[in-house]
Amino acid sequence: MTLPDPIGWTRDGAVRILDQTLLPDQERYLELDTVDGVAEAIRTLRVRGAPLIGIAAAMGLTLSARRGPVSLDAVCAAAAALGATRPTAVNLHWALARMERRAAAAIAAGDELGQALRDEADAIREEDRAMCARIGAAGAHLIGGDAVVLTHCNAGALATGGMGTALAPVYTLHAAGRRVAVVADETRPLLQGSRLTAWELGRAGVPVTVIADGMAASRLRLGDITCVIVGADRIAANGDVANKIGTYGVALAARAHGVPFYVAAPTSTIDPATPDGAGIPIEQRAAEEVTGWRGHAAAPAGARVWNPAFDVTPAELVTAIITDRGVFAPGDVGRVAG
Amino acid sequence: MTLPDPIGWTRDGAVRILDQTLLPDQERYLELDTVDGVAEAIRTLRVRGAPLIGIAAAMGLTLSARRGPVSLDAVCAAAAALGATRPTAVNLHWALARMERRAAAAIAAGDELGQALRDEADAIREEDRAMCARIGAAGAHLIGGDAVVLTHCNAGALATGGMGTALAPVYTLHAAGRRVAVVADETRPLLQGSRLTAWELGRAGVPVTVIADGMAASRLRLGDITCVIVGADRIAANGDVANKIGTYGVALAARAHGVPFYVAAPTSTIDPATPDGAGIPIEQRAAEEVTGWRGHAAAPAGARVWNPAFDVTPAELVTAIITDRGVFAPGDVGRVAG
Numbered sequence: 001m002t003l004p005d006p007i008g009w010t011r012d013g014a015v016r017i018l019d020q021t022l023l024p025d026q027e028r029y030l031e032l033d034t035v036d037g038v039a040e041a042i043r044t045l046r047v048r049g050a051p052l053i054g055i056a057a058a059m060g061l062t063l064s065a066r067r068g069p070v071s072l073d074a075v076c077a078a079a080a081a082l083g084a085t086r087p088t089a090v091n092l093h094w095a096l097a098r099m100e101r102r103a104a105a106a107i108a109a110g111d112e113l114g115q116a117l118r119d120e121a122d123a124i125r126e127e128d129r130a131m132c133a134r135i136g137a138a139g140a141h142l143i144g145g146d147a148v149v150l151t152h153c154n155a156g157a158l159a160t161g162g163m164g165t166a167l168a169p170v171y172t173l174h175a176a177g178r179r180v181a182v183v184a185d186e187t188r189p190l191l192q193g194s195r196l197t198a199w200e201l202g203r204a205g206v207p208v209t210v211i212a213d214g215m216a217a218s219r220l221r222l223g224d225i226t227c228v229i230v231g232a233d234r235i236a237a238n239g240d241v242a243n244k245i246g247t248y249g250v251a252l253a254a255r256a257h258g259v260p261f262y263v264a265a266p267t268s269t270i271d272p273a274t275p276d277g278a279g280i281p282i283e284q285r286a287a288e289e290v291t292g293w294r295g296h297a298a299a300p301a302g303a304r305v306w307n308p309a310f311d312v313t314p315a316e317l318v319t320a321i322i323t324d325r326g327v328f329a330p331g332d333v334g335r336v337a338g
Numbered sequence: 339m340t341l342p343d344p345i346g347w348t349r350d351g352a353v354r355i356l357d358q359t360l361l362p363d364q365e366r367y368l369e370l371d372t373v374d375g376v377a378e379a380i381r382t383l384r385v386r387g388a389p390l391i392g393i394a395a396a397m398g399l400t401l402s403a404r405r406g407p408v409s410l411d412a413v414c415a416a417a418a419a420l421g422a423t424r425p426t427a428v429n430l431h432w433a434l435a436r437m438e439r440r441a442a443a444a445i446a447a448g449d450e451l452g453q454a455l456r457d458e459a460d461a462i463r464e465e466d467r468a469m470c471a472r473i474g475a476a477g478a479h480l481i482g483g484d485a486v487v488l489t490h491c492n493a494g495a496l497a498t499g500g501m502g503t504a505l506a507p508v509y510t511l512h513a514a515g516r517r518v519a520v521v522a523d524e525t526r527p528l529l530q531g532s533r534l535t536a537w538e539l540g541r542a543g544v545p546v547t548v549i550a551d552g553m554a555a556s557r558l559r560l561g562d563i564t565c566v567i568v569g570a571d572r573i574a575a576n577g578d579v580a581n582k583i584g585t586y587g588v589a590l591a592a593r594a595h596g597v598p599f600y601v602a603a604p605t606s607t608i609d610p611a612t613p614d615g616a617g618i619p620i621e622q623r624a625a626e627e628v629t630g631w632r633g634h635a636a637a638p639a640g641a642r643v644w645n646p647a648f649d650v651t652p653a654e655l656v657t658a659i660i661t662d663r664g665v666f667a668p669g670d671v672g673r674v675a676g
Contacts, residue, residue: 024638152552183644186628186636188526188550194628194637202638209642212526212628214490214551214584218649221586246552248559252590290524290532290548296632298524299532300362300540304547306521311556 001175001204003157007047007056007125013066013118015059019046020158024199035063035078042085042092045190049159050233050269051128054091057082058121061099065114075103075113087281088242088310090234090271095124125161131266131324132162139169139229139264139322146179147226150216150254153187153244154196155231155264165264166229167201169322174206181207183225185216187244189289189307213246217253228254229322232265239315239330240277245308251317263313263330264322270333277312285309339513339542341495345385345394345463351404351456353397357384358496362537373401373416380423380430383528387497388571388607389466392429395420396459399437403452413441413451425619426580426648428572428609433462463499469604469662470500477507477567477602477660484517485564488554488592491525491582492534493569493602503602504567505539507660512544519545521563523554525582527627527645551584555591566592567660570603577653577668578615583646589655601651601668602660608671615650623647 006018014033021044022028030046032038038060041047047056057079064070064078079096086092099120106116143149147170155166163171173180182201187193194210201208211219219225228250234242241247241263254261274280287305292298299305315330328336344356352371359382360366368384370376376398379385385394395417402408402416417434424430437458444454481487485508493504501509511518520539525531532548539546549557557563566588572580579585579601592599612618625643630636637643653668666674 025635185552186526188524188552191636194641198641199638202641207642209644210628210637211644212551212583214523214526214582214587215644215646215649217587217590218583218646219644244552245550245556249552249555249587249591252555252594253587256590290550293631294634296634297363298529299548300537303532303536303540304545306547306549306553306557308553308556311553 001171003163003204004200006052006158007059007161015056015063017041017047017056020048020196021046023195032060033063033066035060035081038063039082039085042082049154050089050091050231051160051165051266053086053089054095054268055125055128055161057092058095058099058124061096062114062117062121065117069113072104072107076100086283088233088283091268094268098124128161128266130162132160132164132168134324135165135264135266135322136163136168136172138327139262140172140176142262142320142322142327143169143173143227147173148181148183148224150183150219150225150228150250151197152185152193152230152247152250154192156197156200158196158200159231165231165266167197168264169229170206171204174204181209183209183211183219185213185246185250186210187246188213192244216250220253220257220259225259227260227262229262229264232263232269233310234274234280235263235265235270235321235333236274236276236280237272237334238276239318239321239333241313241318242277242280242282242310243313245311248311248313251313255317260319261317262320262322263318267323267325267336270336272334277314280312283309339509341501341542342538344390344496345397345499353394353401355379355385355394358386358534359384361533370398371401371404373398373419376401377420377423380420387492388427388429388569389498389503389604391424391427392433392606393463393466393499395430396433396437396462399434400452400455400459403455407451410442410445414438424621426571426621429606432606436462466499466604468500470498470502470506472662473503473602473604473660474501474506474510476665477600478510478514480658480660480665481507481511481565485511486519486521486562488521488557488563488566488588489535490523490531490568490585490588492530494535494538496534496538497569503569503604505535506602507567508544509542512542519547521547521549521557523551523584523588524548525584526551530582554588558591558595558597563597565598565600567600567602570601570607571648572612572618573601573603573608573659573671574612574614574618575610575672576614577656577659577671579651579656580615580618580620580648581651583649586649586651589651593655598657599655600658600660601656605661605663605674608674610672615652618650621647
């Protein structure tokens with residue numbers, strides 16, 4: 001099973017990323033050697049997916065100390081620049097806060113700052129890989145056999161340091177020889193489902209069918225979907241889930257047809273400081289994402305657009321949350337976090 | 339208020355259509371002088387929208403007798419070719435059956451066949467224009483004042499011989515000086531909402547906001563939508579409604595948020611011969627509509643796609659059906675038809 005490797009180090013310690021905005025047309029890698037370069041890559045979604053954003057920010061922060069020792073203030077300023085790129089993903093802030101603590105400890109102890117930051121970033125990435133595997137095992141156990149999984153956006157290997165979150169149970173079942181197939185919402189406006197999810201599943205040999213987002217409700221009515229699994233950008237303490245725009249409509253349709261709706265995410269996605277979904281900031285993105293695509297107008301010039309990047313699915317529509325620490329009812333996640 | 343004119347006659351009796359596949363980039367008109375040319379235009383959605391398809395087929399059928407008298411068999415063969423273009427729209431078959439009856443009567447009476455067909459096509463078009471106006475009046479009365487209307491696909495002037503079906507109440511309220519705005523689902527895969535609905539509303543001076551289809555549920559939760567109004571391609575005798583794919587998910591979200599969900603359609607859209615939605619044939623369209631757009635890959639080469647053009651919204655999710663004969667509960671349409 002061949003999974004993509006969306007992030008890594010170059011030999012001289014720069015950050016190498018797969019430019020996901022060019023998929024599936026081109027598989028092109030960028031070598032980024034500045035904090036600003038990594039921040040730009042996160043902001044423009046060249047690197048995306050909540051867990052991978054955390055990893056990219058951590059790896060990007062190491063570049064602040066790449067040319068020699070710097071002050072803790074300089075590290076924190078770099079972290080602030082990286083943290084300002086995407087407001088909704090909680091992993092981003094979680095990873096940067098952890099990197100800042102490590103920087104402070106290294107400076108206090110007189111350790112080499114660059115190496116300390118790199119070790120911490122590697123640890124975050126390695127832990128993410130292990131978390132994905134545990135989510136995969138927990139989800140595969142929950143599903144228990146052959147399955148057709150409907151998913152939205154991309155919460156796969158391209159979104160994480162490992163085999164993904166929502167797609168981890170799929171890959172785990174596939175690797176175990178189960179018959180598992182995926183129906184992938186294309187996920188407008190940026191088409192992460194058709195561009196990314198279909199691409200990585202195809203490479204891994206998992207059968208995938210792409211549908212437009214408006215087809216999900218009809219497909220759920222068709223009766224062949226075992227369950228829905230989506231990722232999460234932030235989970236509030238009460239179990240409300242912020243995820244890619246369009247998730248909420250899928251959850252409503254799954255409920256209407258009695259299809260289980262699962263959220264798969266590392267426990268670092270749970271934000272105990274946010275009591276419920278109303279407290280989750282929702283990033284508004286540029287009109288151009290909706291009005292045009294690769295230079296072609298999809299709407300009249302100057303058309304007004306409403307383009308929230310995420311929506312909130314209320315806890316009552318979530319059947320269960322699949323985490324690296326096991327499967328929980330949404331109402332229980334507040335106790336799991338931290 | 340400037341509305342587009344999507345179909346007309348050329349001076350020498352050919353059919354002039356606005357090529358809707360090129361909007362909003364280009365406003366280009368085609369002059370079609372053969373039945374096959376009109377059939378191709380319907381099949382490829384250069385002309386689309388259930389009422390306009392009926393008009394286009396009727397006008398196209400006149401071309402079978404344009405070069406002089408032909409047999410009834412020839413007219414019926416041409417009608418069959420036009421009727422085979424789109425399986426779901428009931429107006430298409432309704433209009434063609436009416437044209438065939440007129441052809442038979444003209445031949446039996448010794449009338450000039452070409453003129454008889456042209457008169458009948460003009461009558462169908464003129465009746466459609468009047469029906470749109472009546473739907474507009476009925477819908478405006480139902481809404482009763484300022485409104486924000488969410489719509490899916492395009493059931494406006496570009497879909498009919500008049501001011502549209504779903505958009506007719508909007509235009510009627512706008513012309514009466516009410517503050518009315520529209521939130522338009524872009525409507526993947528063919529983007530009739532962002533390309534067509536936003537274009538014609540903008541020309542008419544009605545404020546419009548474009549959203550991706552996956553945003554509709556979130557927008558309905560926001561609380562500023564007065565009602566949803568969509569068109570219909572076919573309404574079964576029990577009130578089940580076939581309309582553009584994605585309509586059903588919007589109906590589920592409207593129900594979840596207590597927002598009225600209206601269907602606006604001429605009574606010719608009601609098919610008393612189809613008892614319920616299960617009997618409505620759903621056209622499956624080519625994978626390429628989903629996997630690419632204007633030459634760019636939106637999915638990996640060879641990706642499997644499920645691409646139904648329509649879905650069925652069950653009658654129980656429909657608040658009311660706005661027709662040229664007034665507003666009806668969905669369960670009552672079986673008695674209205676015919």
